[in-house]
Amino acid sequence: MSLKEIKLLLTEKFGNEVIVGEETGGLQAALLITPDSIIEVCLELRNNPKTYFDFLSSLTGIDYGVEASRFGVVYHLASIPYRTQLTLKISKENDRDLNELPSFNSITSVYRTADWHEREAYDLTGIFFEGHPDLRRILLPDDWEGYPLRKDYQNAEYYKGIKID
Known part of the structure; x- marks a missing residue:
């Protein structure tokens, strides 16, 4: 199916508001989805015999x-x-407060591979996934402060007495 056909399939199923835009200028086109609809959209794309996106x-x-x-x-x-x-x-917008992490719905109920992918995104960018079965750090120690892939992250000079910077 073409991107245009997939877009039509999704808007017929969920309405025009499910797709908030599209990016066609890069190497691979992308559909911009309403954040609250991501589980339903992924489920439809996985289960629909016309698309059968069976792998994340x-x-x-x-x-x-x-x-x-x-x-x-x-x-x-x-x-x-x-x-x-x-x-x-x-x-979505977020005020960057480390006590109020940006939050999206987990798609682990649709794709089991999302489990570790979401943990990595949480660990490195501080994105919280609602409904994730075991959201915790996967690459960094549990007591690590901050999220290294954030644009405003400041490298620590020491970790437990060991120079790291």
Whole structure:
């Protein structure tokens, strides 16, 4: 299916408000999805026999910068039998307060591979995934302060008495 056909399929199923935009200028086109609809959209794309995006190949947390005060998640879906790929993006504003992490719905109920991908996004960018079965750090120690892939992250000079910078 083409991007245009997938877009039509999703708008017929969920209404025009489910897709808030699209990016066609890069190497792979992307659909910008309403954040609250990501579970339903992924479920439809996985279960629909016309699309059958049966594999989540990658999930990435994005910090759009201090000025934008926006965080997002990029999902790379693949249909193994149809040999096609699709990129979905969601984003929302956040005031960057470390006590109020940006929050999106977890898609672990749709794709089991999202489990570790979401943990990595949480660990490195500080994106919280509502409904995740075991959201905790995966690469850094549990007592690490901050999120290294945030644009405003300041490297620590020492960790437990060991120089790291």
